[in-house]
Amino acid sequence: MLDKRILYAPADEENRRALMGELFLKYPFLRKSCIGESLCGREIPxxxxxxxxxxxxxxxxxxxxxxxxxxxxxxxxxxxxKVYKKGFFCGIRANMIFRDRMLCVVPCINPDGVEIAIHGAKSAGEYCESVCRIGGESRWQANAAGVDINHNFNAGWKALKSLEMKNGITAPAPTRYGGMSPESEPESRALARLCRNTSFIRALAFHSQGEEIYWSFGDYSPEIARLQGELLAELSGYKLSEPDGLAVGGGFKDWFxxxxxxxxxxxxxxxxxxxLQVSMLDGIYERLKQMLIISIIM
Ligand SMILES: [Zn+2]
Structure with a gap:
């Protein structure tokens, strides 16, 4: 079990580093790399x-x-x-899982945005003033430039932009502004580069909240994706959904x-x-763990 004082606290940069440090100490076979840096220069491990x-x-x-x-x-x-102790996880022999699977986890793709949401504009370094000018730091979702990382990928870009216009989103904002061009931000560029250089068989992007799983994007979704989505929904009890409105396009999943x-x-x-509050961690985790393990091996 990870240090409870850190696990049950907001996952800011310091706490993430502590939790990952613990993982590396406990599991010497875990590997670390850096996929890039955020706008404020924070490492994206x-x-x-x-x-x-x-x-x-x-x-x-x-x-x-x-x-x-x-x-x-x-x-x-x-x-x-369970891998270390050669035990079972959700009834599956844990050390068998990674014989033909590599799990790659980016624990935080938007480290500046998380820091701003938890600690305020002062954690945005040289972008502090512009974050203050934009306003809404306690409800901050974007990166330090006020660009929503999950609206900054090159998928359905034109449709996304005209929807933004219709909704009056024309400049950097705490949420839902997709930027001047796809991959204009270092965070989305780092993730896109990682995916171009690494052949992933599937990708899961985690957000909160809603207890939903989105699986499709236009006509591009492979047939197997719906079946896999149905399985993940069944295992978690989450609803299998298709996006509407501003959630269409520009997202990482869409681009992938x-x-x-x-x-x-x-x-x-x-x-x-x-x-969501840390008191919800146990309930959410218990409900998702079987779905998570199957999402690796399916
Ligand atoms: Zn989100």
């Missing part, structure tokens, strides 16, 4: 384990959605403990599906108002 076909988990696209990081780091800890024609899922964890 990735942890990976296993050999073979690669599955990607990405957490915390949005500032207030750091509970996704805690759920996945906790999952990693409990799963790796369109670019690689492989299954990509957005998982909206929990239910309530963002940021």
């Amino acid at each position: 990735m942890v990976s384990v296993g050999e073979g076909r690669k599955v990607l988990f990405v957490c915390a696209f949005h500032g207030m959605e750091w509970l996704t990081t805690l759920v996945i780091l906790r999952f990693l800890d409990e799963l790796l403990e 599906v369109e670019t690689f024609n492989r299954p990509g899922f957005t998982v909206e964890i929990g239910r309530g108002e963002n940021p």
Whole structure:
């Protein structure tokens, strides 16, 4: 079990570093790499384990959605403990899983946004003033430039932009402004580069909230994606959904599906108002762990 004082606290940069440090100490076979840096120069680490076909988990696209990081780091800890002790996880022999699977986890793709949402504009460094000018720092979802990372990918871009216009979103904002061009931000560029350089068989993007799983993007979703989505929904009790309105296009999952024609899922964890509270961690984790393990091996 990870240090409870840190696991049950908002997943800011310091706490993420502490939790990952613990994981590396406990599990020497866990590997660390860095996929890039945020606008404010914060490192964007990735942890990976296993050999073979690669599955990607990405957490915390949005500032207030750091509970996704805690759920996945906790999952990693409990799963790796079973691997280490040659035990079973949800009835599956844990050390068999990683003979033909590599799990790659980016615990936080938007480290500046999370820091702003938790600690305020002062954590945005040289972007502090512009964050203050934009306003809404306590409800911050974007990166330090006021660009929503999950609206900054090259999928359905024109449609997304005209929808933004219709909704009066024309400039940097705490949420839902997609930027001047796709991949204009270092965070989305880092993630896109990672996916172009690594052949992932599927990707799961974790957000909060809504207890929903989104699986499709236009005509690009492979047939198997719906079946896999149905399985993930069945195992978690979450609803299998198709996006509407501003949630269409520009998202990482959309881009992944369109670019690689492989299954990509957005998982909206929990239910309530963002940021979801740490007291919800246990319930959300227990409900998702079986779905998470199957999402690696299916
Ligand atoms: Zn989100």
